[in-house]
Amino acid sequence: MLTVTGLVAGYGRAHALHGVDLEVYRGELVTIIGSNGAGKSTLLKTVSGLLPAIAGRVELEGRDITGLRADKVVAAGIVHAPEGRRVFPALSVADNLRMGGHVRRARAAEREHLTEVYELFPRLAERAAQPAGSLSGGEQQMLAIGRAIMADPALIMLDEPSLGLAPVLVEQVLATTAALRDGGRTVLLVEQNAELALDVADRGYVLERGRITHTGSAAELAGSAAIQRAYLGG
Numbered sequence: 001m002l003t004v005t006g007l008v009a010g011y012g013r014a015h016a017l018h019g020v021d022l023e024v025y026r027g028e029l030v031t032i033i034g035s036n037g038a039g040k041s042t043l044l045k046t047v048s049g050l051l052p053a054i055a056g057r058v059e060l061e062g063r064d065i066t067g068l069r070a071d072k073v074v075a076a077g078i079v080h081a082p083e084g085r086r087v088f089p090a091l092s093v094a095d096n097l098r099m100g101g102h103v104r105r106a107r108a109a110e111r112e113h114l115t116e117v118y119e120l121f122p123r124l125a126e127r128a129a130q131p132a133g134s135l136s137g138g139e140q141q142m143l144a145i146g147r148a149i150m151a152d153p154a155l156i157m158l159d160e161p162s163l164g165l166a167p168v169l170v171e172q173v174l175a176t177t178a179a180l181r182d183g184g185r186t187v188l189l190v191e192q193n194a195e196l197a198l199d200v201a202d203r204g205y206v207l208e209r210g211r212i213t214h215t216g217s218a219a220e221l222a223g224s225a226a227i228q229r230a231y232l233g234g
């Protein structure tokens with residue numbers, strides 16, 4: 001589905017990614033773990049066209065999308081739910097969701113996607129008419145994920161959906177990413193909470209200072225002594 005090869009990117013002269021290789025297969029939930037400043041957000045931003053690639057290649061379903069503008073990347077089928085819950089507070093929950101569905105590939109099936117979102121998040125269905133600004137932090141995160149689904153992406157990329165949430169909500173939101181995968185969607189999840197991310201993911205990559213240092217099944221990574229020491233408090 002997604003193939004990233006030799007990706008170099010950064011800010012001005014400071015490179016934050018130094019040749020990253022990564023693959024996501026259809027129907028997988030893949031997580032990228034790594035500490036603060038490792039380059040996780042930079043990787044997602046470069047894949048989604050918000051930052052230019054300095055070198056390397058990004059392919060979606062065999063198509064070279066390196067260097068496409070962000071709106072073209074969305075049209076190609078990648079939706080990026082960035083860090084921080086950016087909902088439109090004055091608009092209702094339903095209108096926030098509809099805004100996510102205004103891309104050509106998704107328009108025809110808006111109702112179907114809305115049903116999918118409401119099945120995944122019954123809380124959003126209950127609050128459909130309420131202004132998004134009145135939702136709790138966890139509910140706003142659900143709304144941000146729901147809005148990404150409305151674009152009917154081939155690949156959905158989530159950047160730290162658990163950020164700033166209470167522990168019980170963190171578990172809920174991460175369980176949701178697994179539910180997305182179980183519903184047939186392909187998910188790339190960036191998380192600082194390595195333990196929970198490896199709990200729900202199929203495979204993972206560890207990013208350290210702009211380089212992939214480990215990769216394997218989620219169980220292999222969770223069982224690795226080096227990763228336990230560095231990321232799992234073991």
Ligand code: ATP
Nearest residue numbers: 011014016034035036037038039040041042043192
């Ligand atoms: P976090 O979990 O803190 O978001 P991250 O792994 O997502 O960390 P990035 O945000 O990708 O890390 O940052 C990678 C490197 O790029 C860091 O050294 C960071 O300081 C730098 N960086 C990030 N954004 C910018 C920017 N807008 N301008 C300059 N440098 C930046």
